[in-house]
Amino acid sequence: MKWDTCDPKTAYVLHLADDALILGQRLSAWCGHGPILEQDIALTNVALDLIGLARQYYGYAAELIGDGCTENDLAFFRDSRAFTNHLLCEQPNGHWGDTLARQFFFDTFHFFQLEALQQSSDERLRHIAAKAIKETSYHAQFSAEWIIRMGDGTEESRSKITQSLRHFAPFALELFIPAQVDAAAHDLGFGPDVSVLESDWKEKIQSILTIATLSPLEWGFPKKGGKSGVHSEHHGYILAEMQSLARAYPDATW
Amino acid sequence: MSTTTHQWPLWEVFVRSKNGLAHKHVGSLHAPDSEMALKNARDVYTRRSEGISIWVVPSAAITASSPDEKDPLFAPSDDKVYRHPTFYDIPDEVGHM
Amino acid sequence: MGETHSLEDRFQAFVEAENKVEPKHWMPDGYRKTLVRQISQHAHSEIVGMLPEANWITRAPSLRAKLILLAKVQDEAGHGLYLYSAAETLGTSRDQMIDDLHSGKAKYSSIFNYPTLTWADMGAIGWLVDGAAIANQVMLCRTSYGPYSRAMVRICKEESFHQRQGFEIMMHLAKGTPEQKAMAQDALNRWWWPSIMMFGPSDDQSPNSAQSMKWRIKRKSNDELRQEFIDKTVPQAEFIGLTIPDPDLRWNEETGHYDFGTINWTEFFDVIAGNGPCNAERLAARQKAHDEGAWVREAAAAYAAKQASRSARRPAQTHAA
DSSP, rough: OTTTTTTHHHHHHHHHHHHHHHHHHHHHTTTTTSSSSSHHHHHHHHHHHHHHHHHHHHHHHHHHHHOOOEEEEHHHHGGGGGGGOOHHHHHHOOOOHHHHHHHHHHHHHHHHHHHTTOOOOOHHHHHHHHHHHHHHHHHHHHHHHHHHHHTTTOOOHHHHHHHHHHHHHHHHHHGGGHHHHHHHHHHHHHHHOOOHHHHHHHHHHHHHHHTOOOOOOOSSOOOOOGTTTOOOOOHHHHHHHHHHHHHHHHOOOO | OOOOGGGOOOEEEEESSSHHHHHOOEEEOOSSSSSHHHHHHHHHHHOOOOOEEEEEGGGOOOOOOOOOOTTTOOTTOOOOOOGGGGSSOOOGOOOOO | TTTSHHHHHHHHHHHHHHHHHHHHHHHOOHHHHHHHHHHHHHHHHHHHHHHHHTTTTTGGGSSHHHHHOOOOOOOHHHHHHHHHHHHHTTOOOHHHHHHHHTTSSSSGGGGGGGGOOOOOOHIIIIIIIHHHHHHHHHHHHHHHHHHHHHHHHHHHHHHHHHHHHHHHHHHHHTSOOOOHHHHHHHHHHHHHHHHTTTTOOOOGGGGGGHHHHHHHSSSSSSSHHHHHHHHHHHHHHHHHTTTSOOTEEETTTTTTTTOOOOOOOOHHHHHHIITTTTTHHHHHHHHHHHHHTTTHHHHHHHHHHHHHHHHHTTHHHHHHH
């Protein structure tokens, strides 16, 4: 497949795209099942923004690959080992607290990532990031607001969100451990050194946890591998579902 | 258990569609507090970017005039402040109404 | 005027003069009850109606299709919300309406009790189900109750993209590979009859219809709306080369309308009675979302209460501008 051997820039753009698509795909499964209409609509907006962002990145990657490659080839016809999304993004939705804890970690990272991408040597990435950071800052507020409400809400919500945050903390650490795909991007000037983002991120996370009256997190041992294409077992099922129709009729246009 | 115990209050939403125009009532929604109400109003009522400024007001904070005697549908007995159900505080023990 | 006329007479004259009734107006109890029943039923249909389409969001065959479907199902949540809000102005809380849905006391459109089996069903729902809904909603923009009418105007503005989206899916399928065309025809075969049943039983069997028309809640009869929908939809099917599954369907020069076959009302009433293919699944999904969301709603309510008592101890805030 032509995208298995792509250059560092394309690989990096695909990494950004995969995060947005896989997390957007997870969130889209909430649509119609949220705790109350207003929140169903709000979370779906986040899903829409992420899938919209994924399209911009895949579209750019498809241009870089050339040879008639399309955004849909990249989203629907690559196998799990070719995806380089973070493990955090592919974790199951669980309950509202799980989804929002996952989202809180990712949104906060995403904000700093997009801020750094505005210094990218690549004009297109700077452009995409400048637009996406507005949406992402809204996402980060939304997830933080919910962490605060669950933390400082009822005994039950406090206990649930504490568990959710603990559960996802080790996955969040992967965000800041460079793998080949983002290390190469940093060396070539397209992307940030993700390890540098960690202190700002932890400070922000901690400040929200304080408002939420929650204790500081113990981070645990990092769970990583997604960025190198070594995923959790969940990933295969996400793709099996997401890609089933496109792959069943590979010659069809929709 | 009665689900009304935890029903989020109702908010009225007003949107300024462009500068120079007054805020206009567009509808209502349920939210636990003003911050969430504002965020939800943005999500619910400006999904197609119809607004540049949003107000949210607790429905319970609105004092409304009654139709006067000249109004064809004036009824002397109708002195209710407003018909939204959340205007009426029903003790939880009463249950559903 | 006034004293010699009863309030009912004045109300009737008021709506016949095409005035809008507003929440604080006097209105007959029957008018209020009919509206609450109809508006909440309509709201429930939007919310339950999210489920058959949401079933395909995670499997949409292209990124564009995924975004459009997701946005569409989200719109339905918004429409449900506008409608619940309109019904709330009549004095019934959303929680009460939702409880009535879950207990089976309130109904919703029976079409959402059919399963979505293929991607073409996304096309058929948008084209036929939304098409039928729009015919009804356009009429309801002129309904006599102000908040309902305003909700409908808002919904109609947003809804037009839905039917186009559905028709576009059908068009792509009908012009696609042989498998795609077969998928489109199969979806039309399964959704056609339930769609034309959506307008409800014929006028002579519809007990509330006449009174609703008199109160200007409805402006057209079920049969009129059904006929308009069929007249509009048949040429669209021809345009994309699909066959409507009704051997009795033919153009009638004299009436200027399409004649169509006999509707199987037994099936309609069976599905309404709870015996459709997905009634249990749909209600269970709504109930589950509501139950599993309870602790979330409680958490935010508890937080708001704490904040309120904290800010009561602080000085007042700034003005809105």
